[in-house]
Amino acid sequence: MAKLYFRYGAMNSGKSTMLLQAAYNYRERGQMPLIVKPGVDTKAGTSVSSRIGLEKPVDVLLAAGQSLSAAIEKVTPLDQVDAIFIDEAQFLEPAQVDEAFTLAVTTRIPVLAYGLRSDFRSRAFPGSARLMELAHSIEELKTICRCGSKALLNARKVDGEFVAHGAQVAIDGQHAEYESLCGRCYLEKVGPIRYDA
Template sequence: MAQLFFEYGTMSSGKTLEILKDAHNYEAQGRKIALLTSGIDNRSGVGTVASRIGLHRNAVPIDHDFDIFAYIKKLNEQEKARGDGAIACVFVDEAQFLERHHVVECAKIVDDLCIPVMTFGLKNDFQNNLFEGTKNLLIFADKIKEIKTICHYCGRKATMNQRIHNGKPVYEGEQVQIGGDESYYPVCRFHYFHPDQTR
């Protein structure tokens, strides 16, 4: 039975590595997939899913007006008409940047087309507020899984994202600031509030 999956983690938890691995596994079995990502994240170019360890591949960028359901429905019909088989799974990276209508469209893909949708993204921003996409995935997803990593400071489990500027934590600013290891640390709750202390 098709389901809507949401896998979340902090920065540097390997979310993109996971999506690339899962997509590869489907394709290695001869199954067709669709790979999409937010058009907001342009670190490696718009429409690129790129892991920090150097793996990357092209994806369809999602912007405000993009209708995920309509795109997948048309793509699925085209693949079947060519005799290539139906789309076996839809993968969406940077899912925290989805808007509510995008998440509803993902749910509709599952419910109306019977195609599983696997989404990957952050849960909370650097001020520990939910992103719009995350909030709605927590509401609509059938299965939710945490991808774990360790705190930048102490090695305990990281649950928060600490924004960094010139080596110092930043606690105010716009919710979205695209960046990687130079801009964000995965941290535990203690070190989010006490980055200069040891425990």
């Protein structure tokens, strides 16, 4: 039986780089990996792009409400796919995560999802929460804070100032930038963590 994997980390933990490397390894061995990303992620257009300069066009741009298997079948028959890689998996809808789990279990195609666990307010993205509930394997990818400690949280800056309020999704280019911080630096820069805020 294949598995659903969730590899998560704060910003700048190398998620997209690792995805591109793993997909390359499949191709190098003559296998057929498929790269998917949710369409809401407009960063890098229709490509997966890592901060170290690696970039590859996606095979499937998954729209809101779209079936994962139906989107894949528009590109290639499922029985020709050896692995499914999903970038920015936090933007998946819970139903799409359910389908990714079902695909892994019933088709024997491993599904490897890479994404953030939580947003700039320290709240789980719906897709990430569902991945935490269903994934057979969960792995944290680590990065460091500006102080050198392990980064745990993602902070949003608007006009150079850290903010604690706003819409959950604001993709690069929408007047927001992000920084990964440890818990102490997050509290100092952003302020107290409050779930009801």
